[in-house]
Amino acid sequence: RKLVGKLSTGCIEFNEMMGGGIDTQAITELYGEFGSGKTQVAHQLAVNVQLPPEQGGLDGSVIIIDTENTFRPERIKQMVDGLSEKYGVEYDHEEFLKNIRVARAFNSNHQILLVDSALELANELKNSEKPVRLLIVDSLTAHFRAEYIGRGTLADRQQKLNKHLHGLQRFGDLNNASVIVTNQVMSKPDAFFGDPTKPIGGHIVGHTATFRLYLRKSKGDKRIVRLVDSPNLPDGEAIISVTTPGLRD
């Protein structure tokens, strides 16, 4: 078993709350309402993972399973420029984009299958200069939510989601990689879908994800990130800013 790695978020408070950064060999769930910054955090980590350890990275590449077509190469470029500015180095956008492999998932079955493809690709890249050290599923739950409506199919959905999460944990273990999943919650009560403050997939996601981060909007570009029920870290909150050059303190 390899030593757990730490992937920097680029934000001091956020890193400290996470005991140094986002763990490898673990699933970290980002949940929150629309616009809370889940996809922004995912994009930033896809950039940061490529940095050397001295700069908080894992010298690795990333696979993104994109279920809502929200990956934006342009956003990556802005964040790479942000890093160039931060470190006074001229980073090359194209290099960073090359190390981000994006797979669109068209439905929940396809999404689950893509984890197998990710495992194969990671195997191929294992001894390369940029092994896969990060897997992102954005959104983990959107397809499941759309496909399984009504109470009768809830158990089915949970079972499939559970299987999917075990596949993701396995990916993290085998590749000493961080796994990031996103999960939307509604801000206002919804009479049809039950308790809105509970993320969909409720218990199962809750028990499998090692780290659960609840994101919420604050003033302007500020976001509050709360670490919930961690097995080995105290609960806490960190404030981050989502700015054009990327996540900042």
Ligand code: ATP
């Ligand atoms: P959803 O549940 O709908 O997927 P999300 O939690 O993934 O929402 P994001 O897409 O991460 O939300 O956040 C969108 C917000 O990020 C925007 O409302 C804006 O505040 C900020 N943002 C996005 N792009 C930029 C940018 N280029 N510069 C500055 N801020 C940006």
Ligand code: MG
């Ligand atoms: Mg999003």
